[in-house]
Amino acid sequence: MAEKKAQKKPAEITQENLDESFEVEYMSRWKLLVRAFRKHRAGRISLVILLILYVLMLFADFFSPANPYQQYTDRTFAPPSEVHWKYEDKLVAPYIYDVMSYRDPVTYQRIYEPASVIENFEGVNTDGEKINYTLGKDGVTAISLVFTSNITAIGSKSERSLKKSTEELEMIPLSKTDMMKEGGRTETITDQATLKTYLEDPIYSYKVARIGELQSVSIEEGVNAVSVAYEDGSKKKVNLSAINQFDLKRFTIKWFVKGWEYKLLGFIPMDIHLFGVDSPAQYYIFGADAYGRDVLTRILFGSQVSLTVGFAGILITFTLGLFLGGVAGYYGGWVDEVLMRATEILMSIPSLYLLISLRAILPADLPSNITYLMIIVILSFIGWPGMSRVIRGMVLSIKQSEYVEAARAMGYPTGRIIWKHIIPNTSTYIIVSATLSIPGYILGEAGLSFLGYGIREPQSSWGLMLAQAQKLSVLEQYPWLLLPGVFLFVAILAFNLFGDAMRDAMDPRALGH
Amino acid sequence: MFKYIVRRLIMAIPVILGVSFLSFIIIQAAPGDFLDQFRMNPSYSQETIHQLEIKFGFNENILVQYGKWLVQVLQGNFGHSFQYHQPVYNIIWGRLGATLLLSITTLVISWVLGIGLGIFAAMRQYKLGDQVASVVALIGLSIPNFFFALLFLYMASKTGWFPIGGMTSINNSEMGFFQSIGDYLWHVAGPAITLGFSSLAGVMRQMRGQFLDQLGMDYVEFARAKGMPRKVVVYKHALRNAINPLITMFGYTLSSLLGGAVLTEQVFSWPGMGRLTIQALNSQDLYLVMASLLLSSLMLVLGNLSADLLLAAVDPRVRKRFQ
Numbered sequence: 001m002a003e004k005k006a007q008k009k010p011a012e013i014t015q016e017n018l019d020e021s022f023e024v025e026y027m028s029r030w031k032l033l034v035r036a037f038r039k040h041r042a043g044r045i046s047l048v049i050l051l052i053l054y055v056l057m058l059f060a061d062f063f064s065p066a067n068p069y070q071q072y073t074d075r076t077f078a079p080p081s082e083v084h085w086k087y088e089d090k091l092v093a094p095y096i097y098d099v100m101s102y103r104d105p106v107t108y109q110r111i112y113e114p115a116s117v118i119e120n121f122e123g124v125n126t127d128g129e130k131i132n133y134t135l136g137k138d139g140v141t142a143i144s145l146v147f148t149s150n151i152t153a154i155g156s157k158s159e160r161s162l163k164k165s166t167e168e169l170e171m172i173p174l175s176k177t178d179m180m181k182e183g184g185r186t187e188t189i190t191d192q193a194t195l196k197t198y199l200e201d202p203i204y205s206y207k208v209a210r211i212g213e214l215q216s217v218s219i220e221e222g223v224n225a226v227s228v229a230y231e232d233g234s235k236k237k238v239n240l241s242a243i244n245q246f247d248l249k250r251f252t253i254k255w256f257v258k259g260w261e262y263k264l265l266g267f268i269p270m271d272i273h274l275f276g277v278d279s280p281a282q283y284y285i286f287g288a289d290a291y292g293r294d295v296l297t298r299i300l301f302g303s304q305v306s307l308t309v310g311f312a313g314i315l316i317t318f319t320l321g322l323f324l325g326g327v328a329g330y331y332g333g334w335v336d337e338v339l340m341r342a343t344e345i346l347m348s349i350p351s352l353y354l355l356i357s358l359r360a361i362l363p364a365d366l367p368s369n370i371t372y373l374m375i376i377v378i379l380s381f382i383g384w385p386g387m388s389r390v391i392r393g394m395v396l397s398i399k400q401s402e403y404v405e406a407a408r409a410m411g412y413p414t415g416r417i418i419w420k421h422i423i424p425n426t427s428t429y430i431i432v433s434a435t436l437s438i439p440g441y442i443l444g445e446a447g448l449s450f451l452g453y454g455i456r457e458p459q460s461s462w463g464l465m466l467a468q469a470q471k472l473s474v475l476e477q478y479p480w481l482l483l484p485g486v487f488l489f490v491a492i493l494a495f496n497l498f499g500d501a502m503r504d505a506m507d508p509r510a511l512g513h
Numbered sequence: 514m515f516k517y518i519v520r521r522l523i524m525a526i527p528v529i530l531g532v533s534f535l536s537f538i539i540i541q542a543a544p545g546d547f548l549d550q551f552r553m554n555p556s557y558s559q560e561t562i563h564q565l566e567i568k569f570g571f572n573e574n575i576l577v578q579y580g581k582w583l584v585q586v587l588q589g590n591f592g593h594s595f596q597y598h599q600p601v602y603n604i605i606w607g608r609l610g611a612t613l614l615l616s617i618t619t620l621v622i623s624w625v626l627g628i629g630l631g632i633f634a635a636m637r638q639y640k641l642g643d644q645v646a647s648v649v650a651l652i653g654l655s656i657p658n659f660f661f662a663l664l665f666l667y668m669a670s671k672t673g674w675f676p677i678g679g680m681t682s683i684n685n686s687e688m689g690f691f692q693s694i695g696d697y698l699w700h701v702a703g704p705a706i707t708l709g710f711s712s713l714a715g716v717m718r719q720m721r722g723q724f725l726d727q728l729g730m731d732y733v734e735f736a737r738a739k740g741m742p743r744k745v746v747v748y749k750h751a752l753r754n755a756i757n758p759l760i761t762m763f764g765y766t767l768s769s770l771l772g773g774a775v776l777t778e779q780v781f782s783w784p785g786m787g788r789l790t791i792q793a794l795n796s797q798d799l800y801l802v803m804a805s806l807l808l809s810s811l812m813l814v815l816g817n818l819s820a821d822l823l824l825a826a827v828d829p830r831v832r833k834r835f836q
Contacts, residue, residue, distance in 0.1 A: 345531035485660030493655035
């Protein structure tokens with residue numbers, strides 16, 4: 001509508017208008033197309049997004065911080081790593097801590113907490129002497145601390161100790177560092193609701209009952225010893241009176257690190273990755289999946305499937321559709337009749353059922369790359385009928401045009417008329433509908449893999465990754481498993497926008513004709 | 514008119530036959546059959562399996578099997594399901610309620626909202642409202658159904674506003690009549706919103722485009738020039754003309770009424786036709802799959818027919834062509 005309004009205005013002769021008419025007159029079709037496309041903002045943005053996605057896909061190995069097939073069973077569903085920018089109130093290069101995990105005794109869930117080993121420790125022993133240990137110096141291989149905790153119940157009649165425990169930890173949870181710096185901590189619980197849990201606890205209730213009415217519970221925490229392991233296997237334990245200073249090992253996020261070996265683009269052997277951290281820590285930007293594999297890495301490798309099925313699919317579909325549609329439209333008669341009935345039959349079967357039954361014909365244990373090819377072939381098998389019907393319609397109308405008749409009168413062979421005169425005239429439609437049909441292939445593959453008929457573990461695809469989030473208990477606690485869906489959505493949205501922009505750009509009016 | 518309908522139905526027969534034959538061949542071409550699970554099981558003797566093979570007709574040529582099945586179907590018997598030990602007819606009948614409930618609520622959501630938003634957007638062309646509506650439509654068009662379903666489920670589990678799957682609450686049988694209906698609607702909300710959101714976009718875009726085309730026509734300008742109130746011109750003249758192509762579209766969507774939506778039903782564990790068919794495909798429950806496929810291709814034929822008939826019902830020009 002806006003274009004129409006603009007045309008109605010009397011054209012003023014300005015430099016701009018002159019330039020415009022000059023461009024329309026003398027630019028090549030391709031240049032005009034690019035010019036029209038550039039005016040489309042959403043199309044430009046989507047093109048950039050697609051380019052980024054495809055670059056990430058091509059160099060997936062390089063961009064991935066982790067090996068996509070390496071499982072870390074002690075890190076299943078580990079949450080996204082927390083990145084720290086400050087250390088002791090000073091800005092430093094971004095770093096993360098390692099994580100430790102334990103099972104929640106009530107819910108049996110694995111709970112992760114940032115933690116790290118001690119790199120450097122200064123303290124005072126019970127004799128008043130200063131001690132100092134550094135990891136890797138004087139043959140020190142590990143520094144662990146002995147934590148004590150003491151739970152005491154205070155009743156109206158007397159006090160009673162409920163639980164005393166000592167625990168030697170090499171991995172120090174981040175949550176304990178404040179307590180360590182303060183040199184121990186005592187917490188007093190007077191909250192009635194929490195106290196009630198002590199009264200009802202099967203182990204404590206017996207002890208609590210004997211001290212009269214429970215008034216409070218105090219929990220004392222502290223560190224009473226440091227234990228040092230040496231290279232030769234010996235161990236030394238020193239009782240502490242104070243901690244002066246300690247540093248937890250920080251894992252700085254490094255650029256261009258050495259990691260697992262791969263072949264860039266399939267033939268250049270390399271082991272450099274864009275970023276990463278030293279082992280044993282793992283840098284999970286998007287968290288980990290059920291096997292402790294990095295979700296980001298899996299997404300990048302999954303895109304190698306999800307982003308290529310579309311192109312490979314339309315290549316087959318369009319070859320088939322062009323050929324069969326062209327033949328049906330040009331020759332007509334019984335060829336047309338048979339082909340069109342065949343397309344009708346194929347289009348009458350719901351596509352997902354057809355996909356799955358076709359997949360079921362093939363053996364389930366094919367090698368992964370064959371499975372991938374088969375999925376593309378199956379998807380194209382579903383796609384060609386619609387395509388060839390449209391091409392047939394176009395060929396039917398173009399066949400009537402004078403230039404085709406002229407070509408026929410000049411005695412050109414039929415094949416040449418179809419390929420040189422008729423098909424090129426359908427090219428605008430073909431390019432646009434190709435772009436707009438890519439999302440269908442992406443969705444088809446994702447749906448198949450989601451249901452377990454497509455790409456299989458350990459290979460990766462966005463649909464397959466989403467299948468892990470199908471269980472509600474998983475989905476509820478580990479929402480980062482939904483991220484492949486976001487990528488799926490963005491890719492499809494970008495293709496849709498790009499296709500719309502192409503359609504607008506290829507519109508003869510936009511080209512100035 | 515009657516002649517036309519009969520001709521259309523007769524023309525559909527070879528297509529439906531083709532669909533059934535092709536599906537039969539494809540399903541039977543898959544390695545193994547329903548009895549594989551018994552062959553693996555040592556507690557079934559060779560003899561029992563052989564008897565079962567004869568009972569199910571697996572020992573015969575594929576073409577003979579197909580012929581027998583076809584004769585059966587023509588007699589109104591869709592055969593027995595292997596896994597449910599029940600006539601296929603009963604099983605599909607049992608799933609019909611859930612399937613229709615979901616597809617009808619989906620239809621209502623997508624069409625009421627789609628037409629409303631389409632009119633709204635067309636009336637505010639290129640303004641903020643139009644742009645917001647088209648962004649919503651674009652999102653609906655681009656978001657994969659099963660991903661949206663998972664997002665919805667996540668939201669439901671975190672907020673508790675919606676149930677997390679299934680069709681009824683556990684205590685549904687104890688509820689009163691209206692409470693029970695409310696319970697059904699509460700459960701259908703998730704899958705229906707998921708499916709409705711994705712099909713809303715098509716309706717909305719079509720409505721907006723058609724409406725704008727009509728508003729630009731000369732007769733609208735003429736009616737306005739004649740001094741007719743804007744409301745009457747827009748809602749009585751332009752809207753009625755704009756809605757015609759949508760009626761055809763509506764007819765086509767009728768064909769998906771009984772098809773079910775596999776992925777969405779899977780995520781919401783909705784007991785519809787989609788899941789039934791997938792499970793049947795998985796266990797190679799041949800006759801159940803065949804009945805379901807036959808049903809959907811029949812619905813497709815009827816849907817296309819109803820699209821034409823609906824258009825004839827509302828548009829006198831089309832009606833004239835039939836006569």
